[in-house]
Amino acid sequence: MDLGLTGKVAIVTGSARGLGAATARRLAQEGAKVVITDINAELAQATTRTLRDEGLAAHCVVGDITRAEDVQNLIDETLAHFGGVHVLVNNAGAPRDKYLVKMSEEDWDFVMNVMLKGAFLAAKAVMPHFINQGWGRLINVSSRAHLGNPTQANYSAAKAGLIGMAKALSMEEGRYGITANCVAPGFMDTEMVQALETYETIKERAVAAQPIKRAGRPDDIADAVAFLASERAGFISGEVLHVTGGRYG
Ligand SMILES: NC(=O)c1ccc[n+]([C@@H]2O[C@H](COP(=O)([O-])OP(=O)(O)OC[C@H]3O[C@@H](n4cnc5c(N)ncnc54)[C@H](O)[C@@H]3O)[C@@H](O)[C@H]2O)c1
Incomplete structure (x- = not known):
């Protein structure tokens, strides 16, 4: 299936490693030009080099997504280097x-x-460009935790908030050919969760609660995001795609 991403420019926030890096790689493999952006400069540059070594179109912009001036610089650099912006994946996160x-x-x-x-900040910065070109894809990386997780009142609230934001934007911007959706990953085996003291317990419990008996892989998210970013997903908006091995509770 041709996703129609050839030549599109995609920004993936928090893409130095983990789900963001896998997503950027998949979008680039599908023909997009990707912007790797992260607060971790060394890792972001290394990931960008790796993608380029694989023959993929990648550009690195280091920055803190919570700072408006860094986000403005991200957009300016993206436009200067690749000449446009068509896809935004809001992936940066930390628990x-x-x-x-x-x-x-x-x-x-x-x-x-x-x-x-x-x-x-990132959505506000890309939206005028999406509107002007009459095409855009916004994908927020939420989490199954939007349904609630103990010890994650802050994280669960933020992940539920990302869903509300995408739904609002799907209504606001649909008339311009712009879609706004979320992916909600379940337990994904990345460095973020490997760093938790409770990693082994969480992993065991998550896999036990899933009909599909394995931990999630970064590529599971990359494939879901690539589809939502694609030409093929143009009639899907305001949706939450759970990538959880079948777990919803
Ligand atoms: N791993 C999981 O099980 C899981 C499950 C559900 C949702 N998620 C979500 O998926 C996303 C990626 O998770 P991951 O597991 O790949 O985590 P990760 O820690 O491996 O990657 C997150 C990246 O975001 C970057 N980042 C953090 N703060 C930033 C900032 N202020 N500005 C720019 N970059 C910043 C980090 O440096 C890191 O490279 C996160 O939003 C996370 O909440 C992860």
Whole structure:
């Protein structure tokens, strides 16, 4: 199936590693020119080099997605280097898991900033370009945690917020040929979850709760995002695609 992504320009936030890096690679393999952007400069540059070595079109813009000036620079650099922007994947994220009684205001604000404010700033920056060209794809990387997870009041709220935001934008921008959707990953075996003290327990519980008995892989998300970003998904908007091995609770 030709996804119609050849020549499209895609920004994937938080794409130095994990789900973002896999998604950027898949979009590039489908013919898109991808912008790797991350707060981790060294890793973002290394990932960009790897993609280029694979013969893919990739450009690196280092920045903090929570800072408006960094986001403006991201758009300016994208336009200067690739001449346009057609796809935005709001993937950057970081957890601060704690029971509410131990969660500080800083823990709350940190998670809201990276996930929600970052997605807002990036969406606001690309939208005029999407509108002008009458075509655009916005994909927010939410999580099955939008349904709630203990120790994740901040993370679950932010991930539910990303769904609300995509649904609102699907209504606002649909008339311009723009779609806004979410993917909601379940347990995905990435460095983010491997760094958690509870990694083994979480993994075991997640796989036990899934009809499909394996941990999720970054490519599972990459494939789902590539489809939603594609020409083929032009009549799908305001949707949440769960990539959870069949787990919804
Ligand atoms: N791994 C999972 O099980 C899982 C499940 C559901 C949803 N998700 C979501 O998927 C996304 C990617 O997760 P991952 O597992 O690949 O995590 P990861 O930690 O491997 O990757 C996240 C990337 O975001 C970057 N980042 C963090 N803060 C940033 C900022 N302020 N500005 C720019 N970049 C920033 C990090 O440097 C990192 O490279 C996240 O939004 C996460 O919440 C992950």
